[in-house]
Amino acid sequence: MENLEEIRYIKRTQKDYSMSLKLEIVNEIETGKVTISESTKKYGIQSRKTVVEWLRKFGNFDWDNQTPLNMSKSPEQKIMELEAQVKLLEKQKAFLEQQAFVADKKAIIFDMMIDIAEQEYKIDIRKNLPPEQSTNLKKKNNKQ
Structure with missing residues (x-):
């Protein structure tokens, strides 16, 4: 027991x-x-x-x-809640649009910086080599 x-x-x-x-x-x-x-x-x-x-x-x-809490709400309460939700979503949308604008400006500025660096130092910064060329370069570097 x-x-x-x-x-x-x-x-x-x-x-x-x-x-x-x-x-x-x-x-x-x-x-x-x-x-x-x-x-x-x-x-x-x-x-x-x-x-x-x-x-x-x-x-x-x-x-x-x-x-x-799960009791039904009056139509006025539902409308007020939905209006508050709409205002919140509008604020979030404006904030995200501002962030997208800043990101676009940054991308433009970075492209300009790369262009200036390419002109200044006479090198291709954006050059993308195909895979077979890059392996050939590695072989040449290893022979030297």
Whole structure:
């Protein structure tokens, strides 16, 4: 009998609880499979408050307004959320367009720098040799 009691209840610390365990417990409570008290006994959690905190953090219940988060919203609320989302996307688009503009300018400047270096030092910087030519050059360099 003593072994069963030791196996059933193991004193744990906060560090022992993985995120998957927390989410599993929250899901079981929200679906009605177990109560908070049953889950504390089942998983060896010392305090009911710990489970309640997980429900507040990871659950589908809005504790401030005392309503489920998946409750339907009014058309006005949906419109306001969509307008906020549109504004955010417009800001992101403007930022990305600015980054693309700067990247294009940098590419132009780098091309100009290469052109100037080619003229100044009379070398082909952009020269791309076909594979067979590059191996021939290596052979010549090895012979010398």
